[in-house]
Amino acid sequence: MSTMTIGLTLFGAMLVLMAVRVPIAIAMFVPGALGYVALSGWSPLLAHLKGAVYGRVSVYDLSVIPLFMLMGGIAVQGGLAKALFDFANALLGRFRGGMAMAGVLACAAFGSISGSTVATTATIAQVAYPQMRRIGYSGRLATAALATGGTMGVLLPPSVTLMVYAILTEQNITKMFLAAYVPALVAAIGYMVAIAVMVRLQPEQAPPAVAASAGEVLAATLKVWPIVLIFIVVFGGIYGGLFTATEGAAIGNVLVLAITLARREIDRGKFFAAVRTTAQTSGMIFLIFIGADMINAALALSQLPAQLAGLVSHLSIPPVAVMGGIMLFYILLGCVMDEMSMILLTVPTLFPVIMGLDFYGLGAADKALWFGILILTVCEIGMIFPPVGLNVYVMNGLARDVPMVETYKGVVPFLITDGLRLAALLLFPSLALWLVHRLT
Helix, strand or coil: CCHHHHHHHHHHHHHHHHHCCCCHHHHHHHHHHHHHHHHHCHHHHHHHHHHHHHHHHCCHHHHHHHHHHHHHHHHHHCCHHHHHHHHHHHHHCCCCCHHHHHHHHHHHHHHHHHCCHHHHHHHHHHHHHHHHHHCCCCHHHHHHHHHHHHCHHHHCCCCHHHHHHHHHCCCCHHHHHHHHHHHHHHHHHHHHHHHHHHHHHCHHHCCCCCCCCHHHHHHHHHHHHHHHHHHHHHHHHHHCCCCCHHHHHHHHHHHHHHHHHHCCCCCHHHHHHHHHHHHHHHHHHHHHHHHHHHHHHHHHHCCHHHHHHHHHHCCCCCHHHHHHHHHHHHHHHCCCCCHHHHHHHHHHHHHHHHHCCCCCCCCHHHHHHHHHHHHHHHHHHHCCCCCCCHHHHHHHHHCCCCCHHHHHHHHHHHHHHHHHHHHHHHHCCHHHHHHHHHHC
């Protein structure tokens, strides 16, 4: 059996294990270890594991992940989501479908604190969904808008997936953060346009608009100032060069904890719940790191990535078409994998391929940033794309009165805007790079 055949067999075995619901880390590690043995033997495998596992989890840059996750966990437990939603609803409630738009914006704002898609969706949905249903929103629009809005946690800093990509490709995390903002803004605008079109074509999906009074807007604004303060201090300090992303995450934890304590919205039990969730999720992520490193090491021995890069470089097709094919591959892969696993498994193989191609004359650093934003955009799509769509499942667990098929019907207009945004990013890299060039 050739080394390339072994590499393809490893990849296929991993997908089969994932399809039968074997935990992601194990589904990566076991085929990788067996493939390593087949290619090199048991002694080289043991020698590799002796240093590889410690080398992976002891990287200082990885500490930014649990720190930002803890900040998000404290924000979730501290009830900051309700203030965000109330503020967005006070501003947008005057428009038909305004509460659904407010849900999208609240998801975007909370995602910029929590860094977790699932946490953002679940938290905002618990606040917004009952209110939306109470005043007459259809289950289809309510669940679809919140599930879609929650996907912005993949792209918006401090997205864990974004940080993992930056660490894997040795990119500057601050520049990755900056590159994400314009695409995220385009996403939010697209989602709100989709809602406006939906309620215009199908008025029964949303009740008539009710404008908030000036007093209600003022009251909502006063309640949201702590979140604005956290964002300005943490990300302003990072972008201003006052401290690193890791130091910013630590400062953010202190700020969030101090504010939630001052507002008496967190106690010992909630704090330890945030710590426990952070530890569990961080442990899961680090195990996926180890599993992905194992299978990537076996794939490297099989020379599959090098042969793939050579094959692509000799194809007589435009590089943009190659990138489009890779994006389609990610959409299909998203049907069986979560975004973290996709990043850890595929980036070490595909990143050298992309870096070897010429895209619009971009330099290596710009190309790496652009590729990362494209991947994260496709990961967003995968969070609501049938037949899996993790965020749809999260919403279904919170909205038992709405059949899942209704939510999938509701996300179709949002998927259309996502497709247009992906095409725009593919054709115009400046959408992702403009802010980076302006501020660095």
